Amino acid sequence: MIPGRRDVFQMLAAMIATVAIRRRAAAASDDTSLVAISSMEFVGRAYLAEYGTSQIIAALAHDPALEILRSGQSHSMLLRRAKQDFADGNIVLVDGWMLSRTEAHICALAALQSTASDDQ
Amino acid sequence: MFVDARTVAQGASIETGICIIGAGAAGITLARSLRSAHVPVVLLESGGLEFDAATQDLDAGLMTGLHNYPTDVSRLRYFGGTTNHWAGTSRPFEASDFHPQPSIPLSGWPIALEDLSPYYRTAQEICQLGPFDYSTSYWFQKIGQSPPAFDPARVHPTIFQISPPTRFGEVYRNDLKDEENVTVYLNANAVDLQAVADASAIERIHVATLGGPSFSVRPKYTVLAAGGLENARILLLSRGVQPNGLGNTYDVVGRYFMDHPYFPAAGFVTFATLDPPLPLMILGVKASPVAAFATLANAAKPDGTAGFQVLIQGMTRIITGVDSLKTVASSLSNLTTPDHLWDHIQAIIRDRDAIADNAYRTIMRSRQSPFLASGVGLPIQAASLDVLLEQVPNPASRVILSKERDALGQNRLALDWQFTDVERRTYQHAIEMAALEFGRLGLGRVKIKPLPQDGWPSDLMGANHHIGTTRMSDDPKTGVVDRNCRVHGINNLYVAGSSVFPTSTFANPTLTITAMSLRLADELRKQIS
Numbered sequence: 001m002i003p004g005r006r007d008v009f010q011m012l013a014a015m016i017a018t019v020a021i022r023r024r025a026a027a028a029s030d031d032t033s034l035v036a037i038s039s040m041e042f043v044g045r046a047y048l049a050e051y052g053t054s055q056i057i058a059a060l061a062h063d064p065a066l067e068i069l070r071s072g073q074s075h076s077m078l079l080r081r082a083k084q085d086f087a088d089g090n091i092v093l094v095d096g097w098m099l100s101r102t103e104a105h106i107c108a109l110a111a112l113q114s115t116a117s118d119d120q
Numbered sequence: 121m122f123v124d125a126r127t128v129a130q131g132a133s134i135e136t137g138i139c140i141i142g143a144g145a146a147g148i149t150l151a152r153s154l155r156s157a158h159v160p161v162v163l164l165e166s167g168g169l170e171f172d173a174a175t176q177d178l179d180a181g182l183m184t185g186l187h188n189y190p191t192d193v194s195r196l197r198y199f200g201g202t203t204n205h206w207a208g209t210s211r212p213f214e215a216s217d218f219h220p221q222p223s224i225p226l227s228g229w230p231i232a233l234e235d236l237s238p239y240y241r242t243a244q245e246i247c248q249l250g251p252f253d254y255s256t257s258y259w260f261q262k263i264g265q266s267p268p269a270f271d272p273a274r275v276h277p278t279i280f281q282i283s284p285p286t287r288f289g290e291v292y293r294n295d296l297k298d299e300e301n302v303t304v305y306l307n308a309n310a311v312d313l314q315a316v317a318d319a320s321a322i323e324r325i326h327v328a329t330l331g332g333p334s335f336s337v338r339p340k341y342t343v344l345a346a347g348g349l350e351n352a353r354i355l356l357l358s359r360g361v362q363p364n365g366l367g368n369t370y371d372v373v374g375r376y377f378m379d380h381p382y383f384p385a386a387g388f389v390t391f392a393t394l395d396p397p398l399p400l401m402i403l404g405v406k407a408s409p410v411a412a413f414a415t416l417a418n419a420a421k422p423d424g425t426a427g428f429q430v431l432i433q434g435m436t437r438i439i440t441g442v443d444s445l446k447t448v449a450s451s452l453s454n455l456t457t458p459d460h461l462w463d464h465i466q467a468i469i470r471d472r473d474a475i476a477d478n479a480y481r482t483i484m485r486s487r488q489s490p491f492l493a494s495g496v497g498l499p500i501q502a503a504s505l506d507v508l509l510e511q512v513p514n515p516a517s518r519v520i521l522s523k524e525r526d527a528l529g530q531n532r533l534a535l536d537w538q539f540t541d542v543e544r545r546t547y548q549h550a551i552e553m554a555a556l557e558f559g560r561l562g563l564g565r566v567k568i569k570p571l572p573q574d575g576w577p578s579d580l581m582g583a584n585h586h587i588g589t590t591r592m593s594d595d596p597k598t599g600v601v602d603r604n605c606r607v608h609g610i611n612n613l614y615v616a617g618s619s620v621f622p623t624s625t626f627a628n629p630t631l632t633i634t635a636m637s638l639r640l641a642d643e644l645r646k647q648i649s
Contacts, residue, residue, distance in 0.1 A: 079562070086559035096567045098555040
């Protein structure tokens with residue numbers, strides 16, 4: 001089951017940290033250059049475009065990370081899972097960024113949710 | 121003592137025990153070490169005690185390969201040689217550097233680390249470095265911090281020490297000035313090594329001066345210590361007996377030229393925390409508190425890859441406007457619109473001071489501009505990841521003689537710097553290993569700059585380390601000198617410097633050049649006795 005929009009956006013703060021977006025740093029230096037990547041939707045859209053929407057949707061259905069997301073378990077579990085992805089080499093390159101597959105999937109989900117919301 | 125070669129009588133012939141050609145790190149170390157050998161030593165230096173443009177022009181050459189590699193900028197032709205602009209970065213080679221790597225042709229050395237170890241400690245002192253300890257435990261303990269727990273199977277912090285740096289020509293000038301046994305001829309250019317008829321020995325060295333007399337030196341032993349490019353050039357120019365150059369029976373002289381390919385900004389990391397816990401490892405605005413720093417180096421070398429270092433250049437600002445401007449300009453010149461145009465415009469507006477800074481420094485050829493603060497004191501929030509590679513031996517990468525002549529009528533050199541697929545794979549491996557570890561440790565995420573499909577990036581640089589052109593090998597078909605640095609087939613001709621290194625490793629060469637020179641001095645003492 002695909003998690004709901006609220007579930008996805010509850011994860012944004014945690015995953016923003018995961019993708020190393022330093023909003024505080026950006027603000028301190030009057031720099032918002034990473035706003036693009038800080039947008040989960042932006043990363044998700046890039047991921048979908050580079051790897052194919054249908055393939056990723058199929059993969060999402062089998063990703064245990066989304067079950068963690070849906071069940072509202074702790075963010076730290078997802079962060080641990082992302083770190084484990086890097087340990088295992090379970091990564092994807094999105095617009096040149098090396099991301100864990102878990103966080104890429106969550107970004108893709110954010111993009112899909114956003115698109116669905118726009119369509120409604 | 122010092123003698124200006126321009127005052128020597130035209131046609132004079134100077135007898136000596138040992139003649140060293142070139143007064144850089146290798147030549148000066150040899151001359152100092154041989155002071156006690158009870159044999160007269162002549163040290164020929166092309167330049168004087170200070171930089172001179174006309175002499176420096178003798179180093180100018182042509183580039184026919186990768187990268188605009190100005191051969192008269194990457195080295196210096198006056199007393200002290202290239203140590204006159206040495207940055208001082210030092211590290212000894214590791215035992216594994218001497219071992220052959222099955223997947224890399226012509227890897228490995230004919231000697232082992234144990235052969236060099238006795239000389240490294242003295243070399244460390246000569247290079248005015250700290251304790252001869254390059255362990256991470258020593259240096260991190262010294263600053264009371266620990267590095268992140270990098271997976272040792274992927275990358276590991278690797279310590280480099282920083283020399284003041286030692287300007288050999290200044291620090292050791294008086295040693296030679298006051299030494300009766302050593303005569304330093306300044307402004308003396310060795311232009312031809314004249315061998316006996318069967319090329320088994322050198323009998324005379326022809327010396328020329330710019331606009332002055334020419335004369336000769338008749339040594340019992342000769343050491344070429346003129347640098348990684350010039351050593352090969354002098355052998356190739358010495359064609360009196362062997363038409364292809366001395367020591368070049370098997371067409372090896374000048375081949376296997378290596379440097380350390382340097383890729384600035386191969387990756388860009390945004391950190392998860394300000395001032396991330398990377399002690400000794402953040403370079404740039406966060407200078408090391410001690411005379412050492414660490415880079416991330418390769419652990420194992422997977423088949424078909426070589427060694428590498430990843431250097432973390434800390435950034436207190438994240439600037440994308442300059443790249444955005446280039447992207448927009450490039451697209452507009454092709455009459456297209458770039459993707460994410462609005463993002464680029466925002467970045468250009470936001471980073472206008474950085475763009476002005478960049479333009480000012482480019483136009484004014486200045487290191488500083490009034491447009492951008494240095495960032496010193498601000499927290500680190502990102503870093504550029506620079507990658508430096510070990511280049512592997514490649515016979516197609518070489519120094520040859522061009523048809524152009526210098527002021528002494530000698531053929532200028534032409535440098536054809538070439539890579540193989542190994543460098544391409546190693547680049548990819550290096551930046552991927554770093555990115556994986558930054559992610560695994562939760563330090564941040566890395567954006568990887570891919571290599572062009574064909575060729576190499578335009579910002580590729582060399583490290584001005586000229587290696588391999590008279591490489592060491594037990595087999596004269598694959599090397600110019602033997603394990604004692606003697607030119608194969610020529611009894612009294614030796615070579616010093618990084619041109620004898622058969623592989624480049626990832627470490628800077630000067631400390632090892634100095635250690636190898638001490639070892640060669642021992643060998644010459646044995647020969648003399």
